[in-house]
Structure formats: structure tokens, C-alpha cells
Amino acid sequence: MKSERKVSRAHYVVLAVFGLLIFLSGWSLLTYTGFVRPFFLPTPTKVLSSITLLLTEGSLLADIFASVYRILLGVLLSLVVSVPLGIALGVSRKFEAVTEPLIAFVRYIPPSAFIPLAIIWFGIGEMEKVSILFLGVAPYLALLIADIVINTRRELVEAALTLGASGKQLIVNVVFPNALPGIWDSFRIMIGAAWTFVIIAEIVGASSGLGHLMIESQRFLRTDNIFAAIVVIGFLGLATDYFFRITYGIFFPWTEKSHA
Amino acid sequence: MAFSFLGLKNRMLELHHVSKTYTHKHHHVEAIKNLNVSVREHEFIALVGPSGCGKTTLLKMIAGLIPVSGGEIILDGRKIMTPGRDRGLVFQQFTLFPWLSVRENISFGLEVHKVDKKKKNEIVSHYLGVTGLKDFAEFYPKNLSGGMQQRVAIARTLANNPKILLMDEPFGSLDSQTRSHLQEFLTRLWEAEHTTILFVTHDVGEALFLADTVYVLSGQPMGIKSVFNVPFPRPRVHALKHTKDFFDLENTIARELEGSSFAVD
Numbered sequence: 001m002k003s004e005r006k007v008s009r010a011h012y013v014v015l016a017v018f019g020l021l022i023f024l025s026g027w028s029l030l031t032y033t034g035f036v037r038p039f040f041l042p043t044p045t046k047v048l049s050s051i052t053l054l055l056t057e058g059s060l061l062a063d064i065f066a067s068v069y070r071i072l073l074g075v076l077l078s079l080v081v082s083v084p085l086g087i088a089l090g091v092s093r094k095f096e097a098v099t100e101p102l103i104a105f106v107r108y109i110p111p112s113a114f115i116p117l118a119i120i121w122f123g124i125g126e127m128e129k130v131s132i133l134f135l136g137v138a139p140y141l142a143l144l145i146a147d148i149v150i151n152t153r154r155e156l157v158e159a160a161l162t163l164g165a166s167g168k169q170l171i172v173n174v175v176f177p178n179a180l181p182g183i184w185d186s187f188r189i190m191i192g193a194a195w196t197f198v199i200i201a202e203i204v205g206a207s208s209g210l211g212h213l214m215i216e217s218q219r220f221l222r223t224d225n226i227f228a229a230i231v232v233i234g235f236l237g238l239a240t241d242y243f244f245r246i247t248y249g250i251f252f253p254w255t256e257k258s259h260a
Numbered sequence: 261m262a263f264s265f266l267g268l269k270n271r272m273l274e275l276h277h278v279s280k281t282y283t284h285k286h287h288h289v290e291a292i293k294n295l296n297v298s299v300r301e302h303e304f305i306a307l308v309g310p311s312g313c314g315k316t317t318l319l320k321m322i323a324g325l326i327p328v329s330g331g332e333i334i335l336d337g338r339k340i341m342t343p344g345r346d347r348g349l350v351f352q353q354f355t356l357f358p359w360l361s362v363r364e365n366i367s368f369g370l371e372v373h374k375v376d377k378k379k380k381n382e383i384v385s386h387y388l389g390v391t392g393l394k395d396f397a398e399f400y401p402k403n404l405s406g407g408m409q410q411r412v413a414i415a416r417t418l419a420n421n422p423k424i425l426l427m428d429e430p431f432g433s434l435d436s437q438t439r440s441h442l443q444e445f446l447t448r449l450w451e452a453e454h455t456t457i458l459f460v461t462h463d464v465g466e467a468l469f470l471a472d473t474v475y476v477l478s479g480q481p482m483g484i485k486s487v488f489n490v491p492f493p494r495p496r497v498h499a500l501k502h503t504k505d506f507f508d509l510e511n512t513i514a515r516e517l518e519g520s521s522f523a524v525d
Contacts, residue, residue, distance in 0.1 A: 159355040159413075162323050163369035163420055164345030173372060177359045254359045254400040 042224040050228040059213065064232060066208040070126065070201075071194045074133025079187060081134075082141035087179070089142060090149025091171060103139045111136030111197050115204050124205040129198060136197040137190045144189075148182035149175055181252040188244040195233060272456055273299040273322070273424055277331035279481075280317055291317055293481035294331070299424065302454040306467035308517060309477030315460040316352075318482070319428045322458070323349045336423060345369055348417035352429040354409045356401040362412050363388065363397040369420035387415040390449065407438035411445065418449075424456045431466070440498060443469055447496050464513045468492075469501060476516050486516055 007015070024044060030036045031043040038046065054060035088095045089103075111132050122128040152175055160174045202211025210229045217225035249258040280292040291314040299305050309315050320326045322333055324343040333340040335347065356365050364371075366387055370380045388394045391411045401409055410430055417425060431439040443466060450457060450470075461467050467474045471490055478485040488509070492500055500506055 153355075155351055155353050155355045156357060158320075158323075158325050158343075159349070159351065159357075160368070160372075161325060161343040162345070162347065162349040163372065163416070164343075165372045169372045173368070174357065177357075180359075252359075254402060256402055 039221070039223055042227055046224050047227045047231060050222075050224040051232065054213075054225065054228055059208070060228070060232070063208055063210050063213045063229075064236070066206075066212075067198055067202065067210045068236070070129045070133065070198050070209065071191060073126070074130045074198070075137055075187070075191055075194050077130065077134050078138035078141050078190065082138050082145060083183060085138075085142040086145025086183075087149055087171065087175065089146035090152075090179075091175065096146070103142055106135065107139040107143065109135075112200050112204075115201060118201075119205055124207070129201045129206070129209075132201045133194050133197050137194055140193070141186055141190050144186040145179065145183055148179045148186070152178050181248065181255050181257070184244070184248060184251065188241070191240055192237065195237065199233075270301045271298045272301045272336060273297075273458070274334040275322075275331070276334065278318075278321065278328050278333060279330040280314065280321065280326075281329040290481040293483055295483060297475065297484070299456060299458055301456055303473065304450055304457045304459065304471045305473050305475065306459045306461060306471035307475045307477055308461060308464055308467045308513065309482065310479045310517065311462050313477055313479035314482040315462075315477065316428055319349065319426045319458070319460055322424075322426055323347050325349075345373065345420045346423045347426055348420055348422035348424070349426045350410070350413050350417050350428065350430045352432045354401070354406065354413070354433075356404075356409055356412055356416070358401050361398050361400060362393055362404070365401070365412055366416045366419050368416060373420075383419050387419050390418075390452075391415045391445075405438070406434050407442055410434065410442060414446070414449070418453070418455065422455070424458060427457060427459045429461050430459075432461070439466070440501075444498055446470060447494075451495050464510050464517060465501060465506075468506060468510055468513070469496060474513060476513060485519075488513060 027041075027044055031038065031041055042050070051060070085099070085103075089099065090096075114132055114135050115128075118128040118131050122131060156174055156178065157170060160170055165173060198209065199211040199214070202209035203215045206212040210233060214226050214229045217223070217229070248255075252258055275295055275297040278292060278295040279290065282289045282291060295318070297305075307315060307318070317326065321328050322340065324340050324347065340347075357368065360368065363384055367380055367384045370383060375383070385394075388397055391414065393408065393411060393415065396404065396408065401412070404412065414425075414430070431442050434442065447470060449455075457471075459467070459470060464474075468490055474488045474490060476485045476488070477483070490509075492506065
């Protein structure tokens with residue numbers, strides 16, 4: 001298994017480009033030959049020109065900004081609540097007993113189920129989107145962080161105790177720094193999940209955002225614009241992943257995973 | 261059998277009738293039974309016992325990480341209830357904080373005790389020097405070899421100035437060459453600083469090379485089988501291990517130890 005996973009960096013890039021080329025040639029084959037009608041599946045060049053047009057003359061930039069802004073707000077708010085909550089859950093068995101059932105309960109309700117309620121409470125503004133995102137992200141994030149905290153190596157805790165650390169110092173000086181890379185990873189994963197929630201919320205009721213762009217395009221039967229939005233989301237996802245991979249190495253040079 | 265040095269004024273750590281019992285589904289397992297040990301100030305004591313005889317449990321009880329089931333452990337006249345910086349513990353596993361550099365690891369105990377900066381820097385550079393890690397001060401643990409990591413772990417514990425240093429097979433996960441290097445290193449360190457040390461190992465040669473007194477433990481439940489005073493003069497160097505006297509004593513203890521390993525089912 002190990003040797004199977006050993007691939008040089010250059011080789012990896014070549015393989016990645018190769019995978020992308022297979023996908024693009026499949027798409028081209030289906031569309032340029034006229035095998036599938038453009039109404040159902042536009043050609044790659046058509047999608048590309050739609051993106052350019054939407055960027056220059058349409059609302060694409062504003063829509064990207066609206067969606068990204070909502071995601072950042074929702075996820076950052078979740079982070080502010082979930083980090084202390086997750087640490088408390090992981091550290092204290094009593095706190096876990098009080099809060100875990102409630103968190104697990106909320107977690108099993110799909111965030112989309114809160115949309116009708118959120119619209120009644122907050123209308124279709126930012127507050128509604130952010131609250132959906134928060135309900136979708138915060139419980140998961142809290143439980144992920146609790147799990148990371150619980151898995152703190154026992155010997156590290158014992159070493160800190162024998163060096164004289166108090167309970168509070170144990171959390172501040174050992175549990176938290178030890179959990180940070182995992183928290184950063186969870187943050188990345190939850191941003192991916194946040195895209196799902198924000199697009200749903202924007203499709204159901206919004207006046208801006210990529211979800212709104214898609215539902216509007218559907219009304220006007222602009223399949224090419226729907227694809228344009230999908231491709232843009234894909235690229236934003238790639239950029240996010242890249243951002244997190246780079247920052248992980250910068251923030252956590254001490255981990256085995258980083259190659260600093 | 262109980263061995264103690266009652267009557268000596270400078271005894272520092274005393275174990276009185278210490279026992280440890282584990283209960284598993286109404287089934288009691290006696291891991292340690294009626295153990296009596298005294299450690300005098302500046303003494304280097306080694307406990308040698310078969311693997312799995314409860315040596316780690318004993319050290320963790322002295323460190324205050326797990327409670328005793330019976331008896332008491334006294335350090336400098338005070339009963340031990342919780343972990344404290346007066347008892348430093350060096351583990352067999354690597355336990356450096358991976359997010360801290362070598363320098364920051366060594367100063368961890370001083371940091372949590374808010375020792376002032378100037379004094380902290382003095383102590384840390386002293387131990388960086390003593391352990392030969394000056395050039396690696398800013399390295400993260402992941403970039404150190406196992407032997408270096410254990411040297412940092414020892415420095416980190418000593419920087420805290422504990423009354424007693426508890427060592428739980430600290431060289432157990434190192435290759436044999438690194439292990440004998442670190443044994444010499446620890447001997448030099450002890451000869452210079454005379455920290456009281458309670459050292460646990462299953463390696464008879466290691467115990468003999470390092471300690472003044474060797475306790476042979478029996479397993480299941482753990483107790484003390486015999487005590488040997490180590491006659492070799494200091495400073496000790498590696499060549500000592502190849503002398504006949506060393507070899508003979510090592511054999512005697514090893515035979516004693518064989519007799520004490522508990523029946524394997």
C-alpha cells in the first residue's frame with residue numbers, strides 16, 4: 001500500500017492533467033459532435049464564453065462575492081462557537097453529557113429543513129443564509145473538534161501534568177495547540193459542506209449569489225449559465241483547498257504532514 | 261520482603277505498604293502488593309523487573325498520575341496525592357510537545373510556573389549545553405532522532421528542578437548503540453548534578469551501569485525480591501561493561517530475575 005502511494009511531485013501533476021484531459025475530451029466528444037443537444041449540455045467553449053460574458057456584463061462577480069461572503073460569515077461564526085464548545089465537549093465528560101444529545105439531535109436534521117422556518121424568522125436576507133449555514137456547520141464542527149481533543153495523546157497530557165501544568169494550562173498549553181492542525185483541517189472540510197447549504201438556501205430564496213444565478217438561469221432556460229456557475233464553484237473549491245494546503249504548511253510546520 | 265532504610269535522616273522518597281489492585285467485572289487483580297522502598301537524597305536507584313510486572317504503574321503512582329489502592333507514598337515528609345513538578349517523569353515513549361521547538365520544550369515547566377524571563381533563559385541554555393543540544397535549540401521534535409528526543413525530554417524534566425527524577429525505561433525504544441550513548445550521558449549528568457533518580461528498566465546491564473542500588477522485582481503481584489549494592493566506582497565509563505566483575509554481577513542478577521518472572525499462561 002505504502003509503495004503504491006509513492007509518486008513524485010512532477011509525476012503527480014502529469015497524472016492530474018491527464019485525468020482532467022480525459023474528462024474534457026469526453027465532454028468535447030459528446031458536445032462538438034452534436035451527439036447531445038447544446039440545450040442539455042453546452043460545449044466547453046460555450047461555457048467558457050458564458051463565464052466571460054457573465055463576468056464582464058453580468059452579475060457573476062457580485063454573485064461570487066455574495067456566496068463567498070455568506071460562507072465565510074457562516075463558517076467563521078460556527079468556528080467561534082464550535083471551537084470552545086468542541087474543546088469543552090472533549091475535555092469534560094459532564095459537559096458532554098449535558099450538551100451532546102442536543103448537538104447530535106440538531107446534527108441529524110438536514111439544514112435545508114430549517115429553511116422555511118428561517119425565512120419566516122429572518123426573511124430572505126443575509127441573516128437567513130447565515131443561520132442555515134450556522135445550523136449546518138456548527139454542530140458538525142463541534143463534534144469533529146471534540147473528537148480531535150479526545151484523541152490528544154495521553155502521554156502528552158501526563159508529561160504536562162508532571163511538569164506542573166494546572167487544568168487550565170493543560171487546555172491552553174497542550175490540548176489547544178495540539179488540536180489546532182485538526183481544527184484547521186475540519187474548517188476546510190466544513191467550507192466544502194457550507195457550499196451545499198449556501199447554494200440550497202440561495203436557490204430557495206435569494207436575490208444574489210451563485211445559487212440565485214443558477215435558478216434564474218433555469219427560469220430563462222440558460223443551461224450554459226448554469227454550467228458556468230457550476231464550473232466557477234468547482235474552481236473556487238479548488239482554490240480553497242489550495243489555500244488550506246499552503247496555510248497548513250505555514251501555520252503548522254511542526255506536523256509530520258507538513259514538509260517544512 | 262520489605263527493605264527500607266529507616267533511621268537515615270536524608271531519605272527523600274518512601275513507599276509504605278503500597279499496593280495496586282485492578283477491578284474488572286468483580287474480578288480483582290493484584291498488580292502490586294505491599295511494596296516498601298526508600299530512596300535517599302542524591303541516590304541513583306534502579307528497579308529491574310520482567311516486562312509487564314507493573315513497573316510503569318509504580319512510577320505513575322509516584323508521579324501522582326494514578327492513585328494507590330493501599331499504603332502511601334511520601335515525598336519529603338508529605339503524602340503524594342496529585343502530580344507535581346517536584347517529581348519529574350521521563351517516559352519510554354517520545355513525549356515532547358511536537359508544536360514546540362527544543363528550546364520551548366525545555367522551558368515548558370518554567371513557562372507554566374511563570375519563572376521570570378532572565379532566569380528561564382539561563383536555565384534553558386544551561387540544559388541546552390549540558391545535553392549538547394545548543395545547535396538544535398530551534399528544531400522541532402519531528403526533526404530530531406530518537407536519542408536526541410530523549411535527551412530533550414530529560415533536559416525538560418531537569419529544567420524544572422525536581423526533587424526526584426523518575427525514569428520509565430527512557431532508553432527502551434532506542435537502538436542499542438544510541439542506548440549505550442545515552443547511558444553514558446546520564447551517568448555523566450548524574451555525576452555532575454547528583455539528582456535523585458529512580459530508574460526503571462528490564463535491562464540488567466543498564467541498571468548496573470547506572471545505579472548505586474539495584475532492586476530486583478518479582479512479578480504478579482509485584483514485590484521486591486532482592487537488593488544489590490553496586491560496588492563499581494565512579495566516574496563510570498562504557499568499558500566497565502566488559503569487566504569480569506560487572507559480568508559476574510550481571511549474571512547473578514539476571515539469574516535472580518529469571519526466577520522471578522511469573523508463569524506465563
